[in-house]
Amino acid sequence: MIRFVPRERTPVWLTLAVSVGAGLVALLLTAIPLALSGAPVLQAFWLMVEGAAGSGFAFAETLTRATPLIFTGLAVAVAFRAKLWNIGAEGQLYAGALATVALGAGMLELPPALLVPVVLVGAAVAGAALLLVPVFFKMRFGADEVVVTLLLNFVVLLFVQMMLEGPMKDEMALGWPQSAPVLDEATLPKLVPGLRLHGGLVLAVVCAIGLHVLITRTVWGFRIRAVGENARAARYAGLPVGKAMALVGLLSGGLAGLAGASEVAGLKGYLTADLSPGFGYAGIVVATLANLSPLGVIPAAVFIAAVFVGADSMSRAIGVSNYLADLVVALSLLCVMVGGLLIRFRIVRVRRETA
Amino acid sequence: MIALTAPDQPDRPPHETRPLVLSLSGITKRFGSLVANDAIDLDVRAGEIVALLGENGAGKTTLMSILFGHYVADEGTVHIADAAGQLAPLPGGSAEAALRAGIGMVHQHFALAENLTGFENIVLGTVPLWRLGFGKATARAKVARLMKETGLEADLGVPVGRLSVGEQQRIEILKALYRDVRVLILDEPTAVLTPQEADGLAETVKALSKKGLAVIFISHKLHEVLALCERVVVLRGGAKVADRPTAGADRATLAELMVGREIPPRERAPATLGAPVLRLAGVDVGAPGERDRLEGADLELRGGEIIGIAGVSGNGQGALAALVAGLKAPRNGSCEIVGHAATRADPSARIGAGVGRIPEDRHRDGTIGALSVAENYVLETLAASENQRHGLLRRSAIRARAAQAIRDYDIRCPGPEAPIRALSGGNMQKVVLARVLERAPRLILAHQPTRGLDIGATTDVHRRLLAARGRGAGILLISEDLDELFALSDRIAVIHAGHLSPAMDAAGLDTRTVGLMMAGHSAEEAA
Structure with missing residues (x-):
């Protein structure tokens, strides 16, 4: 018989092992439906690995896919740290993307050294503004931010579609609902000639390090952690709870907004309504896999990106549907949740005494 | 239900002839290098009120958690009398088994669902939720009979969140009795009562014990222990240091046994x-x-x-x-x-x-469990220049000052970086005190x-x-x-x-x- 005994403290290696183990177990579990469907399991997995990291080109593609996931993973991690359940990174991403196009597709004429920062700041502000609304409602009226942020995703997406069919529609795009392309001066530089890898990745890594420093080393980071862990005690101690939550809203929404800017100005060059295949929601998986640690978000995002890129490539090769990637991601999330048990409890085997 | 099945015994037989209902022998429990319980023996007889005394960290909670199935003892056995009075081993690590064997516990922090009524709380867990509608009349009759027999009065029809603490406690006791307990553990039961309410509780406990219920009474209030209990067991540093009748003991001797030095x-x-x-x-x-x-x-x-x-x-x-x-x-x-x-x-x-403020509830208002001792120590003075420069935490200065406070206030903890929730209540309060008095x-x-x-x-x-x-x-x-x-x-x-x-x-x-x-x-x- 097995018992769960609460742990007094959790070693760091265990936290890491649980995250890695969860990913591996998820892959193993995926093998079951794969085998049932009659696909060659080992070959399918090997093709996934090859497709995600088998060549410099493949790995660059994985990192390109990881870039928005780092941003949205960070956005979710900082919010969840403060127990602000932001499910709206998807909408904030689109708000950032919309701002990128609005500012970077001809409205301003500036040299790149100025236009790129302006576009990035604009996108961050747009994402932040979108999240500050639910934060304000939560603090002022106790409105549930899960519902508000989730529903705002659909509002924003519909708004984007309206803009792409109307005022922002590119007349040159042969009737496709897409925006005018961003100017060259607003485009993020490519990192390696010939690859799609762009400056957004560098910015994402810098943001992760910056967020790590902010949370662990600064007064405001301390306040964010305090508010998240015990808002009552934080208020009792005279900490500015409202301001800390507003800051969390700014950071979280801003980071998600940057994901949109990075995708538009770094990769796609223009905005369409299918810019994000759920990067905002996948950010929740990334942040959870990373145990809400900003630095952990980077490997977690690369793993999730590898699963998607690898599954696409595998699917092209042997015809197994790339929905398999969604399955791996969903199972990873479940496994890491179950793994949370291991972090909080020790498992003890008990021999049942015979009465 | 012992209160109903055991005959009232106006002339109690002497202590030794009453049957054993609970027997712990050689209970040892280690957490890493810490020995929380060290080969503890404890026998409890029917109708006996035993006081369990000890400082925080002496091992009372661990021992009761083992008895209640929350922890599994590394060594030793727990035997409990079955319905026929025969001692049988209690499987470790199962709260369910403990409940079924007739062990009931009223925790210091009540385990009541505040939005349910007193009656619902009492029967909760004894019937599957989807069958709560069935057998209600029988259950009500049983609760009413219990209330009449024990004199435990409480309004059962309103959500317990609206009741006074004393009433909530009576509901907790009724909840235990409803499950036909043979051994009732009361953890710091008078901490929240008026003197008059505490007297009432003492009367109830005495009446229950006369009907054969064995009671383990955990308290820090020595005069209550002396007035209510027949026997007192003292734990110190995980080991049993005394097991004696209360007759002839006084507060000073008990206190010194607990602390291990003169107060x-x-x-x-x-x-x-x-x-x-x-x-x-x-x-x-x-x-x-x-x-x-x-x-x-x-x-x-x-x-x-x-x-x-x-x-x-x-x-x-x-x-x-x-x-x-x-x-x-x-x-x-x-x-x-x-x-x-x-x-x-x-x-x-x-x-x-x-103004220095020591809040009523140190877990809820006074400390942030996941943060370290040092971080809790500077919680109120984050903005002060000794704790930050340009918004960056002065981590080594904070750690050094917390280490100083740990020495000055004799805070027992693994160090300034340890999460404060790992500390005992007394040591947690010392951190709050240090924070308050520092200024x-x-x-x-x-x-x-x-x-x-x-x-x-x-x-x-x-x-x-x-x-x-x-x-x-x-x-x-x-x-x-x-x-x-x-x-x-x-x-x-x-x-x-x-x-x-x-x-x-x-x-x-x-x-x-x-x-x-x-x-x-x-x-x-x-x-």
């Missing part, structure tokens, strides 16, 4: 009064309909004195404490704190004005400062509060423990239904008068 008597110099640090005139706090409110309160507390506020919790202490702590603003009247008019709810302004506050709010603490930690808190008084701080001591109020206070005021009585000289008061005033009688009636 120095409290030293209390006469008060040297300074300037007023808290002045209330006609202060209202909270809306008129609220239960925990303050109405037309007048009070003047001066530096160098301790005013004790007596009262059953929920009579306005919360509002008074929230006002002084800066969580609430006065609705009417004038409130002056250390020379400044306090008109707004602003905790940081209070801290800045020189040499002019006014100290001490709200239930020793709730749940053992003698060693309580003595320490009292000593430090008296030292602060000696330095000229004014102390507002809100407590439900009359012993504590009388031991520390220069003056005592009683709070009942939102009304604060004038502060009376503690020297001329007795506990009976204060107890009656706590129940709502005026000072004249009570005298």
Whole structure:
């Protein structure tokens, strides 16, 4: 018989092992439906690995896919740290993307050294503004931010579609609902000639390090952690709870907004309504896999990106549907949740005494 | 249900002839290198009231958690009598098995679902939820019979969140009895009761034991232990250091057994009064309909004195404490704190004005469990220049000062980086005390400062509060423990239904008068 005994403290290696183990177990579990469907399991997995990291080109593609996931993973991690359940990174991403196009597709004429920062700041502000609304409602009226942020995703997406069919529609795009392309001066530089890898990745890594420093080393980071862990005690101690939550809203929404800017100005060059295949929601998986640690978000995002890129490539090769990637991601999330048990409890085997 | 099946025994047989209902032998439990329980033997007989004494960390909670199936002992066995009176081994690590075997526990922090009624709480878990509608009449009859037999009265029809603490406790006991317990564990049961309620509880426990129920009574209040229990078992450092009849024991010997050294008597110099640090005139706090409110309160507390506020919790202490702590603003009247008019709810302004605040619930309001000892230590002074520079935390300086506080206040912990939730209640409170006293506050709010603490930690808190008084701080001591109020206070005021009585000289008061005033009688009636 097995018992769960609460742990007094959790070693760091265990936290890491649980995250890695969860990913591996998820892959193993995926093998079951794969085998049932009659696909060659080992070959399918090997093709996934090859497709995600088998060549410099493949790995660059994985990192390109990881870039928005780092941003949205960070956005979710900082919010969840403060127990602000932001499910709206998807909408904030689109708000950032919309701002990128609005500012970077001809409205301003500036040299790149100025236009790129302006576009990035604009996108961050747009994402932040979108999240500050639910934060304000939560603090002022106790409105549930899960519902508000989730529903705002659909509002924003519909708004984007309206803009792409109307005022922002590119007349040159042969009737496709897409925006005018961003100017060259607003485009993020490519990192390696010939690859799609762009400056957004560098910015994402810098943001992760910056967020790590902010949370662990600064007064405001301390306040964010305090508010998240015990808002009552934080208020009792005279900490500015409202301001800390507003800051969390700014950071979280801003980071998600940057994901949109990075995708538009770094990769796609223009905005369409299918810019994000759920990067905002996948950010929740990334942040959870990373145990809400900003630095952990980077490997977690690369793993999730590898699963998607690898599954696409595998699917092209042997015809197994790339929905398999969604399955791996969903199972990873479940496994890491179950793994949370291991972090909080020790498992003890008990021999049942015979009465 | 022992209360019903065992015949009433007016002439009790002598102790040894009563059957054993519970036998723990050689219980050892280790957490890493720490030996929480070291080969503990404990026998409990039917109808016996055994006191389990010990400081925090002595191993009481671990032992009871093993008995209750929350932990599994590394060594040793638990035997419990079955319905026929035969001792049988209890499988370890299963709360379900413990419940089925007839072990019931009333925790210090009640385990009631506040939005369910008393009746629903009592039957919860005994029937599957989807069958709650079935057998209700039988269940009701059983509960009614129990209430009649034991004299445990409570309103069963309203959500328990609306009941008083005393009523909630009676529901907890009924809940245990409803499950036909043979052994009832009461953890610090009188911590939240008025003296009169505590007497009532003692009567109930005695009556239950006469019917054959075995009771394990965990308490820090030695006079209760002496008055109620036949036998006392003392744990210290994980080991059993005494197992003796209470007859012939006195408080001093028990206290020394628990602590393992002599307890120095409290030293209390006469008060040297300074300037007023808290002045209330006609202060209202909270809306008129609220239960925990303050109405037309007048009070003047001066530096160098301790005013004790007596009262059953929920009579306005919360509002008074929230006002002084800066969580609430006065609705009417004038409130002056250390020379400044306090008109707004602003905790940081209070801290800045020189108010040190010891909250009632250190887990909920006083500390942040996941943060380290050092981080909790600087929680209120983050913005001060010794803790940050340009918004960056001065981590090594913070750690060094926390390490100093750990030495100065004898805080037992793995180090300044340890999460504070790993600390025992007493050590957690020492961190709060260190944080409060570090800034040499002019006014100290001490709200239930020793709730749940053992003698060693309580003595320490009292000593430090008296030292602060000696330095000229004014102390507002809100407590439900009359012993504590009388031991520390220069003056005592009683709070009942939102009304604060004038502060009376503690020297001329007795506990009976204060107890009656706590129940709502005026000072004249009570005298």
